[in-house]
Amino acid sequence: xxxxxxxxxxxxxxxxxxxxxxxxxxxxxxxxxxxxxxxxxxxxxxxxxxxxxxxxxxxxxxxxxxxxxxxxxxxxxxxxxxxxxxxxxxxxxxxxxxxxxxxxxxxxxxxxxxxxxxxxxxxxxxxxxxxxxxxxxxxxxxxxxxxxxxxxxxxxxxxxxxxxxxxxxxxxxxxxxxxxxxxxxxxxxxxxxxxxxxxxxxxxxxxxxxxxxxxxxxxxxxxxxxxxxxxxxxxxxxxxxxxxxxxxxxxxxxxxxxxxxxxxxxxxxxxxxxxxxxxxxxxxxxxxxxxxxxxxxxxxxxxxxxxxxxxx
Numbered sequence: 001x002x003x004x005x006x007x008x009x010x011x012x013x014x015x016x017x018x019x020x021x022x023x024x025x026x027x028x029x030x031x032x033x034x035x036x037x038x039x040x041x042x043x044x045x046x047x048x049x050x051x052x053x054x055x056x057x058x059x060x061x062x063x064x065x066x067x068x069x070x071x072x073x074x075x076x077x078x079x080x081x082x083x084x085x086x087x088x089x090x091x092x093x094x095x096x097x098x099x100x101x102x103x104x105x106x107x108x109x110x111x112x113x114x115x116x117x118x119x120x121x122x123x124x125x126x127x128x129x130x131x132x133x134x135x136x137x138x139x140x141x142x143x144x145x146x147x148x149x150x151x152x153x154x155x156x157x158x159x160x161x162x163x164x165x166x167x168x169x170x171x172x173x174x175x176x177x178x179x180x181x182x183x184x185x186x187x188x189x190x191x192x193x194x195x196x197x198x199x200x201x202x203x204x205x206x207x208x209x210x211x212x213x214x215x216x217x218x219x220x221x222x223x224x225x226x227x228x229x230x231x232x233x234x235x236x237x238x239x240x241x242x243x244x245x246x247x248x249x250x251x252x253x254x255x256x257x258x259x260x261x262x263x264x265x266x267x268x269x270x271x272x273x274x275x276x277x278x279x280x281x282x283x284x285x286x287x288x289x290x291x292x293x294x295x296x297x298x299x300x301x302x303x304x305x306x307x308x309x310x311x312x
Contacts, residue, residue: 003185007032007198008047009064009232010224011191012054014302015125017295018189019055021303024124028181029055032193033110033129034137034166034201037149039087040078042097043104046149047198048114048129049096056121064232067092086154111175128181130202133172137197138165148197157234161241164196169204182211187306190221192231192287195254196238212258218309219260220302222287223248226265231288247271252280260309263287263302281309 002022006015006029015029032047046065053059053067060068070090078085089097096117103113109132118127139151141159151157182188193199203209212219225248230236236246244250248264252275255262261281264271265288275282283305289295 001026001028001181001185002187002189003028003030003181004189004191005030005032005193005199005202006047006051006191007193008035008050011047011193011198012050012059012064013289013295014189014191014222014299015051016054016292017289017297017299018303019125020292020296021299024055027125028177028185029125029127030130030178030181030202031114031127032198032201033131034135034197035148035152036136037087037147039089040083040085041101042094043101044087044089044097044149045100045110045114045129048117048127049093052114052118052121052123052127055118055123055125055127058121066090087149088153109175111177126177128177129175130178130208131172131205132175134168135172135201135205136167137201138167139197140164152234157237161234161237163241164200164238166201166204169201172205174205174208178205179207179211182208182215185215185217187217187303187310188212188215188219189302189306190219190255190259192222192224194224194230194233194235194238195251196235196242199255209258215258218306219255219258220306220309221251221255221259221262222298222302223251223262223264223268225251225268226287227267248282249274252278252282256280261305263298263305 035046050065060066070092100113110129137148140163143159239246248268249271252262256278259280263283266284272282285301
């Protein structure tokens with residue numbers, strides 16, 4: 001069994017390659033829910049949806065999120081009614097949010113809702129939200145505190161980031177199966193997702209870092225930072241706001257207590273000695289994933305690294 005920690009677009013890209021390399025049914029994806037938001041009465045779970053849509057082969061490849069071929073008639077009608085409909089929800093995408101909200105109001109857990117959705121969409125891998133409890137990533141900015149979705153979508157990452165907190169983490173527990181998947185996995189892949197707002201909320205949950213440190217299989221990460229810049233999104237700015245170097249080294253430092261190895265881009269080969277001084281092995285590969293072939297090649301490389309570390 002293989003476990004992975006994932007956020008949105010970057011994580012989903014690697015997972016798309018991974019299911020071409022390993023048996024999809026052997027993969028459990030533990031997904032960030034810190035970006036979840038209630039919008040117009042609906043529960044929106046951006047990262048579980050991106051992962052599910054990607055593994056189902058229905059994601060809008062150009063945007064990296066939403067459903068390909070979707071329209072936005074409902075959103076436009078809401079705006080004509082004077083609604084501040086800032087979250088981009090397509091018409092077909094709305095069906096997922098309506099169904100999820102219906103299940104939650106009927107007393108189902110988020111993990112049950114995610115499982116029903118992924119099965120309905122033909123996804124063979126398990127998509128497991130990190131927690132069934134309320135956990136929200138809040139971004140402290142020069143304009144005040146706001147949810148990550150407000151920061152990222154509504155304000156387009158424009159406000160200066162001063163800090164980040166995970167609201168509700170003191171009470172939240174990992175969803176059933178999260179800790180077990182990490183402890184029992186043959187190896188664990190930390191996807192190239194934002195280490196602050198995608199992977200960070202998962203790691204902040206009680207018992208998760210301990211499970212990673214005690215995992216029987218090796219833990220391998222893929223850096224989301226190439227040559228000091230995030231592949232996508234505000235990861236670099238957020239890392240700096242938290243006092244970390246915005247580089248593959250900074251990512252390794254954030255994960256150093258449980259990480260066995262990190263795959264860095266060939267452009268960052270010069271960081272290898274510093275990373276390995278953290279007692280984390282560093283391996284170089286092209287990590288930009290523009291095509292399915294890129295995703296499969298990188299996933300195969302990551303699997304080879306993990307298996308080499310596991311070998312006696």
